[in-house]
Amino acid sequence: MNKIILADSQAIFRAGTAKVLAADxxxxxxxQCSDAERMMHAITTFPHAIVIFASALRADYSRLRPLLESVNSRGIVIAENSEIPTSYMQLGFRGVIQRNSTGAALVECVRKVCAGETWLPVHTRVTDAPEQDLVGIRVRDRLTPKEMRIVALIVQGCKNREIANRLKTTEQVIKNYLRSIYDKTGVSDRLELALFTLHHRVLAEAAADVGSRIEAEESAGSAGGGRSSKVQSITRTGT
Structure with missing residues (x-):
């Protein structure tokens, strides 16, 4: 039995990785860790493990590498799609998997590292990018603005009730939209939807942009509400 430590700030991606590995x-x-410090603590607590961590955590590699060696553990980096995998091998990590890699590739990578070997993607993803971008573009263009807002909040890990509250509608309406979104993306549940979105750069960027706009609208609404309350208070005081 090979012990696995997962470290990624993206909860939905971490859950997807766990789902793939748990099937083996x-x-x-x-x-499972959401930040670099928790990961460091887990490495110390559970020696002789395979540590799969996201480059996005910005861990201190000068601390991480010696720590892994001291407890006889091995590191696998989840690199962002735009990063060069070989750069992490040069730092001394045993394997690299990219965000847009398949579940089968992830399992193969972990198996190789468990066996004492190293693993890199068979080729860089540059040649695959146009096809993957076309998929992302096609799905992005098929989704309505309301559907894209729901996708953006799903990627953030929001449940249906929270999405309904933030979009000022009902849970039933959100469920109806999700059925349409699942049909357009070819997925069967919210976890697959989030992973599908993250695996396609164009779609992920669109979701991130919409998510930022939603947060900006909410911040503006809160500020406006505060100003409105203040004006009402002044008006009451004046009268």
Whole structure:
């Protein structure tokens, strides 16, 4: 049984990675971490493990590498799609998997590293990018603005009730929209939807942009509400 530590700030991606690995009887996930410091603590607590961590955590590699060696553990980096995988191998990590890699590639990578080997993507994803971008573009263009707002909040890890509250509608309406979104993307649940979105750069960027706009609208609404209350208070005081 190979012990696995997962570390990624994106909860939905971390859940997807755990789901893929948990399906294999040879892997046992013993810790999940949302930041670099928690990961460091887990590495110390659970030696002889395979540590799969996202480059986005911005861990201190000068601390991480010696720590892994001291507890006889091995590191696998989840690199962003725009990054060069070989740069992490040069830092001494044993494997690199990219965000847009398949579940099968992830399992193969972990198996190789568990066996004491190293693993890199068979080729850089540059040649695949146009096809993947076309998929992302096609799905992005098929989604309505309301559907894209729901996708953006799904990627953030929001549940239906929270999405309904933030978009000022009902849970039933959100469920109806989700059925349409699932049909357009070819997925069967919210986890697959989030992973599908993150795996396609164009769609992920669109969702991130919409998510930022939603947060800006909410901030502006809160500020406006505060100003309105203040004006009402002044008006009452004046009268």
């Amino acid at each position: 009887d040879d892997f046992r996930i013993i810790a």
